[in-house]
Amino acid sequence: MNNGIAVDLRNVVKRFADVCAVDHISMQIRDGEFFSMLGPSGCGKTTTLRMIAGFEFPTSGEIFLHGRSVGTTPPFRRNVNTVFQSYALFPHMTVAENVAFGLRMKKTPPADIARRVTEALELVRLGDYATRRPRQLSGGQQQRVALARALVNHPEVLLLDEPLGALDLKLRKEMQLELKSLQERVGITFIYVTHDQEEALTMSDRIAVMNAGRVLQIGTPTEIYERPVCRFVADFIGETNFIEGRVESVEPGGIATIISDDGLTLRGQAIRPVAPGANVTLSIRPEKAFLSVQPPPPGTPNCHQVRVERIAYIGSDTRIDVRLGVRLFDLWEQNSRSTLDRDAYWQPGETGYLWWPAENAIILTE
Amino acid sequence: MAADTLASDSQQREGQIAALLRRNERLQLGLLLFPGLFWLVTFFALPLVVVVLYSFATNGPGGRIEWTFTLNNYRTLFTESLYVNAYWRSIWAGVWTTLVCLIVGYPLAYYIVRRPPRWRTVLLFLILIPFWTNFLVRTYAWMIILSNNGIINSAIQALGLPRVALYPSEGAVLVGLIYGGLPFMVLPIYASLARFDFTLMEAAADLGANQVQAFLRVMLPLTMPGVAAGSVLVFIPTVGQFVVSDLLGGAKVDYLGNLLQRLFTRSNPPNWPLGSAMAIVFMIVLTMAIIIYFRVTTEEDR
Numbered sequence: 001m002n003n004g005i006a007v008d009l010r011n012v013v014k015r016f017a018d019v020c021a022v023d024h025i026s027m028q029i030r031d032g033e034f035f036s037m038l039g040p041s042g043c044g045k046t047t048t049l050r051m052i053a054g055f056e057f058p059t060s061g062e063i064f065l066h067g068r069s070v071g072t073t074p075p076f077r078r079n080v081n082t083v084f085q086s087y088a089l090f091p092h093m094t095v096a097e098n099v100a101f102g103l104r105m106k107k108t109p110p111a112d113i114a115r116r117v118t119e120a121l122e123l124v125r126l127g128d129y130a131t132r133r134p135r136q137l138s139g140g141q142q143q144r145v146a147l148a149r150a151l152v153n154h155p156e157v158l159l160l161d162e163p164l165g166a167l168d169l170k171l172r173k174e175m176q177l178e179l180k181s182l183q184e185r186v187g188i189t190f191i192y193v194t195h196d197q198e199e200a201l202t203m204s205d206r207i208a209v210m211n212a213g214r215v216l217q218i219g220t221p222t223e224i225y226e227r228p229v230c231r232f233v234a235d236f237i238g239e240t241n242f243i244e245g246r247v248e249s250v251e252p253g254g255i256a257t258i259i260s261d262d263g264l265t266l267r268g269q270a271i272r273p274v275a276p277g278a279n280v281t282l283s284i285r286p287e288k289a290f291l292s293v294q295p296p297p298p299g300t301p302n303c304h305q306v307r308v309e310r311i312a313y314i315g316s317d318t319r320i321d322v323r324l325g326v327r328l329f330d331l332w333e334q335n336s337r338s339t340l341d342r343d344a345y346w347q348p349g350e351t352g353y354l355w356w357p358a359e360n361a362i363i364l365t366e
Numbered sequence: 367m368a369a370d371t372l373a374s375d376s377q378q379r380e381g382q383i384a385a386l387l388r389r390n391e392r393l394q395l396g397l398l399l400f401p402g403l404f405w406l407v408t409f410f411a412l413p414l415v416v417v418v419l420y421s422f423a424t425n426g427p428g429g430r431i432e433w434t435f436t437l438n439n440y441r442t443l444f445t446e447s448l449y450v451n452a453y454w455r456s457i458w459a460g461v462w463t464t465l466v467c468l469i470v471g472y473p474l475a476y477y478i479v480r481r482p483p484r485w486r487t488v489l490l491f492l493i494l495i496p497f498w499t500n501f502l503v504r505t506y507a508w509m510i511i512l513s514n515n516g517i518i519n520s521a522i523q524a525l526g527l528p529r530v531a532l533y534p535s536e537g538a539v540l541v542g543l544i545y546g547g548l549p550f551m552v553l554p555i556y557a558s559l560a561r562f563d564f565t566l567m568e569a570a571a572d573l574g575a576n577q578v579q580a581f582l583r584v585m586l587p588l589t590m591p592g593v594a595a596g597s598v599l600v601f602i603p604t605v606g607q608f609v610v611s612d613l614l615g616g617a618k619v620d621y622l623g624n625l626l627q628r629l630f631t632r633s634n635p636p637n638w639p640l641g642s643a644m645a646i647v648f649m650i651v652l653t654m655a656i657i658i659y660f661r662v663t664t665e666e667d668r
Binding site for chain 2: 076089
């Protein structure tokens with residue numbers, strides 16, 4: 001009936017006074033998927049999540065939960081649970097009472113409550129903490145209580161609002177993997193809001209990249225990173241070099257040659273059909289361009305002799321800024337050899353040959 | 367030259383005192399506690415002892431105190447209907463006043479907390495404004511409002527209805543008491559609510575609690591300290607007051623405070639021993655009431 005769609009947003013708009021927080025959003029979130037909404041603060045991702053939870057009602061448009069319209073259904077009548085950014089654990093209750101809260105509200109028999117609370121706490125590895133108060137737990141433990149408190153209700157959809165935001169980096173990385181494996185085990189649809197692109201890439205089956213109340217692109221992490229549809233997505237996810245120019249010619253298969261504003265001839269893969277003469281932006285990620293000491297064989301595309309301006313050694317990679325035309329071009333070289341030899345690394349002032357295969361660069365029209 | 371020596375001498379002495387204080391923590395503590403302890407002993411503990419002693423003394427002719435031990439004062443309090451009734455009347459007035467202040471004050475405090483910060487300050491300010499006028503004057507104002515020719519009766523008359531005798535009455539007393547107590551209820555509850563994390567209400571709703579359940583299980587328990595503080599601040603002064611019942615009750619019915627005032631100053635001859643006994647019983651009853659109240663209301667926190 002709902003064709004495996006857990007949440008269906010159709011033309012959803014949310015206005016607060018004169019601000020349009022969510023501007024005609026449509027998307028379908030599949031059953032059992034780990035779906036992330038990713039964007040800078042103020043992009044409308046949290047508002048969208050809050051509308052799915054029922055804390056806000058759409059100004060217009062419709063929201064379906066497994067085929068049922070829930071436009072103005074209050075949160076306590078939706079079988080959806082939220083993990084809040086601040087965890088929002090009840091400080092006057094023990095961990096077990098917190099987890100039992102939802103079941104008590106549903107008048108679940110006490111014996112079932114006890115069993116399910118124990119199970120939920122085991123699931124998040126907090127079995128021994130049932131009688132503690134939230135304030136006696138660490139941030140990571142509180143986070144897991146919040147998860148258990150939501151999951152114990154077997155929600156149709158679990159909503160997570162930047163749940164890892166308050167944790168330190170190491171714990172955050174651990175929790176990312178733990179969340180992902182937990183989601184796979186319980187099989188519940190997770191809708192995850194974050195502004196951290198790495199977090200979204202690590203955990204998600206699909207990601208919606210949002211900005212200014214709109215969805216710019218929905219896709220798998222690979223699609224989002226490798227085939228961004230516009231400048232914003234290319235810029236927000238990962239790092240990239242942008243070079244503006246005008247299309248010179250297009251070959252079959254979408255490989256286009258462009259002349260940059262400062263006169264360089266460059267080649268890249270067009271994501272959408274382009275015609276000669278169109279103003280476009282070429283986007284090339286720092287790890288997809290190469291710098292060699294010897295000139296590459298003649299006919300190598302996008303080959304330019306460049307001067308190294310700055311280097312930054314960051315352990316796994318060396319980040320190199322080279323002068324390409326009027327701009328500094330950023331490229332990363334993996335430090336795959338373990339050596340202290342200075343000659344193994346680029347030094348500022350040296351010259352080399354910058355090049356990349358045409359399909360490593362993409363041509364954006366927006 | 368001599369002045370120099372003097373100065374360095376006193377500096378040296380200061381240094382020695384400071385060193386002594388640093389070494390001797392007991393001395394430090396004693397010095398810090400002295401002002402407070404002195405105040406409490408002189409102005410609270412000693413007078414209380416005097417009151418206790420008086421309560422077991424005998425009232426002689428002309429209001430003279432005779433130091434003959436007796437329990438008659440207490441016996442009078444628990445047997446004569448004048449006193450028993452006054453106790454009950456005062457406690458009931460206190461309970462009703464506290465209850466009404468709570469029912470009116472909690473939503474009011476909630477409303478203020480939910481306004482934008484700028485408005486919150488303005489509204490709190492409005493709550494505090496009455497304090498700038500003497501309480502007696504404000505109580506007189508109620509006499510004018512409630513009197514036969516007052517604002518309310520004029521309005522009723524203008525509608526062509528017969529006047530209502532609003533004042534003096536026990537109802538008028540209650541109105542005055544609630545009016546006076548309300549700010550003392552609103553402010554502590556406001557303070558509690560201002561610290562309350564309203565995300566918890568969303569969390570409760572998210573977990574299936576309707577508004578009433580969320581209020582009873584989350585917001586009320588977490589703002590109980592404010593409710594308890596407000597209740598005590600309203601209850602105690604209300605039970606002991608005598609001004610409002612004198613003015614708005616027309617001095618016709620006796621509350622605790624009125625009897626106390628009469629026994630000590632107005633009656634001829636005065637009866638200090640009986641008044642003292644009354645004050646002691648009053649204190650014990652209130653202390654017990656408050657202990658029970660705190661036990662009940664703050665249970666959740668332990």
